[in-house]
Amino acid sequence: MAVVTISRHFGSGGEFVAQLVAEKMGYLLVNKAIIAKNMRSFGTYDPEMAYFDEKTVKLENGEKNLEMEQRRRNYLEGLHEFFYDMAIRENLVILGRGGQILFRDFPPSLHVKIMAPLQNRLARVSRLYHLDEAASARLISEQDRDREAYLRQVFGCNWLDPELYNLVINTGLTGLEESAAIIVKAAQLKEGAGEVPIQELEERLLEQQENTAAIHDASGTSPHFAHPSEAEFARMLDFYRIKWLYEPKTFPLEWDSEGAVTEAFSPDFYLPDQDLYLELTTQKQKLVWKKNKKIRRLKEIYPEVQIKIIYGRDYRGLLKKYGIEEEGE
Amino acid sequence: MKQKREHSLEVLLTREQIQTRVAQLGEEITRDYKGAGELVLAAVLRGSVYFAVDLSRHLDLPFILDFIGISSYGRGSAYEGIVRITKDLESNIAHKNVLLLEDILDTGLTLNYLIRNLNTRNPSSLRVCAFLDMPARRIVDIPVDYCGFNLPDLFVVGYGLDYHERYRNLEFVAELQEL
Numbered sequence: 291m292a293v294v295t296i297s298r299h300f301g302s303g304g305e306f307v308a309q310l311v312a313e314k315m316g317y318l319l320v321n322k323a324i325i326a327k328n329m330r331s332f333g334t335y336d337p338e339m340a341y342f343d344e345k346t347v348k349l350e351n352g353e354k355n356l357e358m359e360q361r362r363r364n365y366l367e368g369l370h371e372f373f374y375d376m377a378i379r380e381n382l383v384i385l386g387r388g389g390q391i392l393f394r395d396f397p398p399s400l401h402v403k404i405m406a407p408l409q410n411r412l413a414r415v416s417r418l419y420h421l422d423e424a425a426s427a428r429l430i431s432e433q434d435r436d437r438e439a440y441l442r443q444v445f446g447c448n449w450l451d452p453e454l455y456n457l458v459i460n461t462g463l464t465g466l467e468e469s470a471a472i473i474v475k476a477a478q479l480k481e482g483a484g485e486v487p488i489q490e491l492e493e494r495l496l497e498q499q500e501n502t503a504a505i506h507d508a509s510g511t512s513p514h515f516a517h518p519s520e521a522e523f524a525r526m527l528d529f530y531r532i533k534w535l536y537e538p539k540t541f542p543l544e545w546d547s548e549g550a551v552t553e554a555f556s557p558d559f560y561l562p563d564q565d566l567y568l569e570l571t572t573q574k575q576k577l578v579w580k581k582n583k584k585i586r587r588l589k590e591i592y593p594e595v596q597i598k599i600i601y602g603r604d605y606r607g608l609l610k611k612y613g614i615e616e617e618g619e
Numbered sequence: 620m621k622q623k624r625e626h627s628l629e630v631l632l633t634r635e636q637i638q639t640r641v642a643q644l645g646e647e648i649t650r651d652y653k654g655a656g657e658l659v660l661a662a663v664l665r666g667s668v669y670f671a672v673d674l675s676r677h678l679d680l681p682f683i684l685d686f687i688g689i690s691s692y693g694r695g696s697a698y699e700g701i702v703r704i705t706k707d708l709e710s711n712i713a714h715k716n717v718l719l720l721e722d723i724l725d726t727g728l729t730l731n732y733l734i735r736n737l738n739t740r741n742p743s744s745l746r747v748c749a750f751l752d753m754p755a756r757r758i759v760d761i762p763v764d765y766c767g768f769n770l771p772d773l774f775v776v777g778y779g780l781d782y783h784e785r786y787r788n789l790e791f792v793a794e795l796q797e798l
Contacts, residue, residue, distance in 0.1 A: 529692045530702050530728040531735075532759065564759055603772075604756060608726065610774060612693030613783065 292317070292381045292398040294477050295389030297449070300433035301411030301426070303466045304404035305385065305548050307459075310470035312383040315477065320376065320384045322548055329372055342366070344386055344547035346439040366444060386437065386547055390454045391445045400477045403455040404469065410462040418549070419542055425591045429545065437547065456480075519572045519605060520558055526608070527559070535560045539567075541595070543587045555584045557597055567597040572605055628776070628786070628793035632768060637778060637791065640767050641670070644748065645677020648718065648765060653680050656743060657715040661708055663733065664688035666722030666787075669779040670750040670767070674720065685710045689729065702732050717742040722779045724749035724766075727759035734761070750778070751792070768792075 294311060298304020305321070312319035322343060342365045373392055376382055384393070390401040406414075408430070415426040441449040452458060457476055459469045515521040515536070527534045537556045544553035557567035569585065571578050578601065585597060600608075652658050660678075662671035664686050675684055688706035717737060721730060730747060737745055748765035755772040776782050777789030786795070 526692050526728070528701065530732050532728065532731065561759070566759075568758065598758065600758070607756065607772065607774065609693075611725070612691065614693045 291377055291379065292477065292481050293377050293384060293389070293393045293396055293400075294382070294473065295384045295393055295399065295401045296404060296473075297386060297390055297402070297437075297455070298404040299406060299411065300430050300437070300549070301415040302404045302406035303414060303461045303469075306466050307404055307461070307469045307473065308383050308385045310467060311473050311477070314470060314474045315381065315383070317381040317383045318376070320373070320382050320389075322546055322550070325369065325372070325387075328376070329368060344440050345436055346443045388441055388445050388447075391441070391447055394454070398481050400457070400473070400480050401455045402473055402476075403452075403458040405458065405460055406462040407460070419545075419551075421591070422594065424593070428591065433545070433547065516558075517570075517572065520570055522609075522614070523559070523570055523600075523605070526612075527561075532564075533562050535562065541588050541592060543584060543591065553584070553587075555588055565596060567595060568600060569597065570600045570605060572602045578602075625798040626782070627796045627798055628789075629796060630791050630793045631770065631773070631775060632778075632792040634790040637767075638673070641673045641750075642677045644765055644767060645674055645679075648674075648748070649677075649679045652682075652716060652718075655716055658682040659708070659710050659712050659715050659717045659742075660684050660720055661712070661717055661737070662686050662720040663722070663729070664706060666779040666781070667720045667750065669787075670722055671720045674748075683710050687733065689733065691729075702729075704736070712737065712740050712742045714741065714743050716744045717746070718765075719745065719747050721747065721749045723751040723753065723775075724761060724763060725753040725756035727757050727761040730761045731759045751775070751780075 294315075294317065296304055296308040296311070298308075308321070309319055311317070318324070325343070342362045369387065370392055373382075373384065373387075373389070377393070377396065390403075393399045393401070408427075411430055412423055412426045415421060415430060416423060419426070419429070421429065438449045441447045447454065457473065459472065461469055464472070515524065520536070524534060524536065537558060538560045540554045540556045542551040542554045544551070546552050557569045559568040559570070560566070561568065569581065571581055578599075581599070585599060588595065588597065658680065660671060660675060660682050662668060662684070665688070668686075671684065671686075675682065685708045686706060687704065687708050690703050690705050692702070719730065719733060719737070724730060724747070734745060734747070746764040747761060749763055750767040752763055752766045752769050753772055754769065773794045774782070775792050776786035776795045777792045779787055780792070781787040782795055786793075
């Protein structure tokens with residue numbers, strides 16, 4: 291069967307182009323969701339696949355974690371077998387993951403690189419994820435570094451080597467739909483097919499893309515407090531006439547290789563007059579490391595955001611100061 | 620019914636340390652306000668009374684000593700309401716320099732309200748002098764112009780600070796520890 295592989299710079303619109311190509315040609319788009327779903331039935335699923343997917347091995351104290359390295363190798367072997375197995379039965383559009391190398395000599399195949407000037411990518415990432423320019427630049431740099439390192443580590447190839455591709459498309463000069471149309475035409479020529487399949491899905495896809503972006507901005511202003519301590523804290527702020535909003539914003543913290551948010555954080559309170567976010571935690575100190583990690587990440591990506599954590603002991607100190615008995619004590 | 624807990628006190632600031640520092644603050648404030656117009660010392664009831672009295676003895680300039688009280692969260696009937704002034708300043712502070720004296724600046728919630736309130740009365744300047752500052756507890760940032768001592772996040776009593784109205788009259792500051 292035919293294979294189109296699409297390698298993409300983060301923020302170049304490559305995922306969207308791949309989706310359009312798959313829709314126009316009636317091919318199966320092999321992205322993270324499809325891999326997770328199908329590898330489960332293929333018997334090589336690893337629940338920590340997000341850790342390995344298009345990611346390189348991280349050294350711990352200068353050394354590889356051998357157990358993780360072995361799991362990663364198993365995962366990669368399984369993934370590549372899965373690709374070959376699928377290619378026998380289906381026409382595929384494979385997004386990233388070294389498809390251009392795995393299917394280099396596969397007869398009906400087309401390998402495409404999607405790139406765009408940094409300014410265009412910054413604008414797209416900033417618009418899709420509601421990030422400022424500096425945060426977008428950091429994210430782009432991280433994701434590109436991961437993909438470049440993945441190809442070097444797994445296949446010993448240079449990601450930017452033009453000899454790996456039939457086509458290199460700059461979406462800064464060519465629109466996403468135009469890019470998809472070029473790829474479809476090129477794939478058909480390679481396949482020796484004549485007619486262009488149905489191309490009426492653009493509007494629905496665009497709408498779908500916008501809806502996905504809107505989820506990242508989801509916020510709830512209704513104060514249905516998750517914990518009694520938050521309700522008590524809100525009463526305290528009210529008492530001192532401090533304006534507050536409850537969980538008004540969710541900050542995306544991690545993205546997978548296709549740009550989908552895999553980790554996010556919603557601080558409990560926002561004080562608009564102070565332009566300050568507050569996170570209240572009543573967990574024991576030894577259990578708050580996950581939250582601390584998220585907040586460190588938030589500060590890295592959004593250095594302009596002011597956030598403070600009120601730990602359990604701080605909160606209990608407040609109750610003591612105000613002579614309030616803690617609930618459940 | 621909860622049993623009343625017993626406490627021990629560990630001295631953090633001795634009487635001598637406090638008196639030396641208060642005298643230094645007095646000199647600093649005298650230097651800054653000399654010839655600057657009328658000064659109102661607005662001491663926040665009730666914790667800062669001891670501090671205000673001692674500090675005022677080290678000021679070598681004319682001033683008006685005044686007091687302001689506000690309700691505290693979580694105590695008595697005010698619990699469900701909003702902060703309110705329980706005892707207002709008797710002086711008109713318009714076009715005067717005001718120095719707010721507070722026993723302890725921790726969350727910043729009380730001073731945030733007081734600063735907003737007093738600023739509406741058009742003082743020519745409004746500054747903050749806190750005997751103790753516990754920045755680790757801060758929720759709302761407050762500019763501190765004069766500070767006696769910085770302390771870590773501890774529950775302290777003495778020199779005006781109480782625990783259920785006890786220990787205010789100690790001449791030193793101590794950490795209150797439950798036994």
